[in-house]
Amino acid sequence: xxxxxxxxxxxxxxxxxxxxxxxxxxxxxxxxxxxxxxxxxxxxxxxxxxxxxxxxxxxxxxxxxxxxxxxxxxxxxxxxxxxxxxxxxxxxxxxxxxxxxxxxxxxxxxxxxxxxxxxxxxxxxxxxxxxxxxxxxxxxxxxxxxxxxxxxxxxxxxxxxxxxxxxxxxxxxxxxxxxxxxxxxxxxxxxxxxxxxxxxxxxxxxxxxxxxxxxxxxxxxxxxxxxxxxxxxxxxxxxxxxxxxxxxxxxxxxxxxxxxxxxxxxxxxxxxxxxxxxxxxxxxxxxxxxxxxxxxxxxxxxxxxxxxxxxxxxxxxxxxxxxxxxxxxxxxxxxxxxxxxxxxxxxxxxxxxxxxxxxxxxxxxxxxxxxxxxxxxxxxxxxxxxxxx
Numbered sequence: 001x002x003x004x005x006x007x008x009x010x011x012x013x014x015x016x017x018x019x020x021x022x023x024x025x026x027x028x029x030x031x032x033x034x035x036x037x038x039x040x041x042x043x044x045x046x047x048x049x050x051x052x053x054x055x056x057x058x059x060x061x062x063x064x065x066x067x068x069x070x071x072x073x074x075x076x077x078x079x080x081x082x083x084x085x086x087x088x089x090x091x092x093x094x095x096x097x098x099x100x101x102x103x104x105x106x107x108x109x110x111x112x113x114x115x116x117x118x119x120x121x122x123x124x125x126x127x128x129x130x131x132x133x134x135x136x137x138x139x140x141x142x143x144x145x146x147x148x149x150x151x152x153x154x155x156x157x158x159x160x161x162x163x164x165x166x167x168x169x170x171x172x173x174x175x176x177x178x179x180x181x182x183x184x185x186x187x188x189x190x191x192x193x194x195x196x197x198x199x200x201x202x203x204x205x206x207x208x209x210x211x212x213x214x215x216x217x218x219x220x221x222x223x224x225x226x227x228x229x230x231x232x233x234x235x236x237x238x239x240x241x242x243x244x245x246x247x248x249x250x251x252x253x254x255x256x257x258x259x260x261x262x263x264x265x266x267x268x269x270x271x272x273x274x275x276x277x278x279x280x281x282x283x284x285x286x287x288x289x290x291x292x293x294x295x296x297x298x299x300x301x302x303x304x305x306x307x308x309x310x311x312x313x314x315x316x317x318x319x320x321x322x323x324x325x326x327x328x329x330x331x332x333x334x335x336x337x338x339x340x341x342x343x344x345x346x347x348x349x350x351x352x353x354x355x356x357x358x359x360x361x362x363x364x365x366x367x368x369x370x371x372x373x374x375x376x377x378x379x380x381x382x383x384x385x386x387x388x389x
Contacts, residue, residue: 024049026341027058027105030349030356031066031080031382035088038378041066041080043105046385048342051358051372061098061107064090067381070123070132075386076100077156078107079125079132085118085139093120095134095150097158105386116161117146122184122237125152126209127191131218132158135182135196144169144179147196147205149218163217170202172232173253177202183236183252189244193265194219199234199252203227206265227267230254237288242295246319255284255302257312259319271320275302275310288336293343297324297366301334301348309334309348309359311366327368331355338383345372349380356380 028046032038040063045054067083082094093115098107117136124133132152138145149163167180181200187193187209196205204227211218229235234253240262241247247260247267259271276283285304291297291314298312298321307329312321331350338347343363349356356377360369 024342026388027386028053028347029069029078029382029384029386030377030380031069031384032377033067033083033351033379033381034063034065036354036378038380040064041069041107042377043107043386046340046347048340048344051340051345051360053347053356053358053373053375055375059106061109063096064088064094066096068120068122069382069384070125071384071386072125072129072156076102077110077152079123079152079158081115081120081123081134082112083119083121083137093117093136095120095123095132095158097152097156099156100386110156111158113150113158113160115148116164117148118143120148124184124186126194126211127187127189130211131209133185133187133194133196134161135185137181137183137199138179139181141179145182145198145200146180147182147185147219151211151215162215163219165196165205165207165219167196167198167201167203167205169200170231172202173234176200176234176253177232184238186238186240188262188265189240193222195238195267197235197238197249199236201226202229202231202233202235204229204235204238204249204267206267208265222265224266227260227269229258230256230272236286239289239291241291241314241319248289248291248298248319248321250286250289250300252286253284255279255286255304255306257286257289257298257300257321259321261319270318273312273321273323275300275308276304276306279306287334290337290339292339292363292366294363299337299339299346301329301337303333303335307332307334307350309337309346309368311368313366325367327359330357330371330374335380336382338385341385341387347383349383351379351381354378354380356383 207219233251331353333352
């Protein structure tokens with residue numbers, strides 16, 4: 001039987017205010033899909049000394065399909081895409097902003113606006129925090145996916161979309177690439193460029209970001225304006241190295257990771273790594289990727305029937321990857337995952353098996369170890385840690 005939580009449980013408060021927590025305790029946010037029993041965003045306690053998530057939530061924030069969570073750098077605000085679309089309870093794609101209480105981490109809604117597209121699946125903040133880039137995936141061929149740009153006020157309030165960009169599809173795969181499907185959009189380390197990864201186009205589209213020059217159209221195509229990827233590969237998520245010299249891109253449909261050198265808005269591919277070489281198409285569904293805090297290891301999830309988390313060592317000079325380990329996620333459809341702040345655990349959101357799985361991690365070797373917890377949760381999609389103030 002699944003374990004579903006009540007609507008809202010308050011933070012424990014003592015006579016002197018909010019109770020103190022130990023140095024090993026962090027708070028955790030989990031986004032989810034709400035077509036089933038999930039109610040939205042869950043805020044929980046996590047103990048990094050044991051790897052245990054407290055099953056009793058501190059707060060449940062009712063929200064429709066809050067599938068991706070974006071924290072501001074100072075963690076004062078949380079931005080959430082509501083991955084709604086035709087045929088769902090709410091057919092309108094939306095974006096929500098929340099204020100995060102500096103003492104309790106309680107979430108309070110600031111405002112919500114439309115994303116002007118279907119199934120917004122990802123968002124990220126510009127380097128200066130002034131704009132939010134929202135990727136409207138759009139499952140249906142018509143109207144197709146778009147990139148939406150929303151200004152963000154100093155108080156965390158979202159303004160309406162000021163710019164929409166669309167891309168021509170590759171049309172290589174007749175089932176999934178007959179129109180654009182923007183899956184994620186991220187800024188360069190220096191904040192001057194924006195990279196939009198379009199699964200339907202087999203390209204990464206590159207923009208200059210200069211809101212001071214034109215507040216109404218902060219993005220303009222760079223030169224070159226795109227990076228071509230293998231036909232039918234379906235680019236998904238892009239991650240820059242900490243030093244800004246390299247980048248890694250998961251390609252969902254081909255289950256590959258492309259490695260790039262990066263300089264001044266230009267990505268040059270230097271390596272292509274297969275996650276499911278020689279395996280059936282059903283094993284090919286690359287998803288999330290995250291690097292360890294020390295920059296030595298890259299972790300990549302592959303869904304489909306493979307349902308694995310792959311560990312790679314990172315060559316510090318080239319950014320190239322060498323496979324170190326493949327480990328089952330002990331569930332189905334690892335949409336996202338997160339390394340905890342201590343570096344000792346990985347938390348995996350297994351969307352289709354309705355659980356968050358906690359796995360031990362050796363910070364020195366990068367290897368994944370035993371499973372320490374399987375927390376029942378309906379359709380988890382994203383996992384984020386709140387750092388202590």
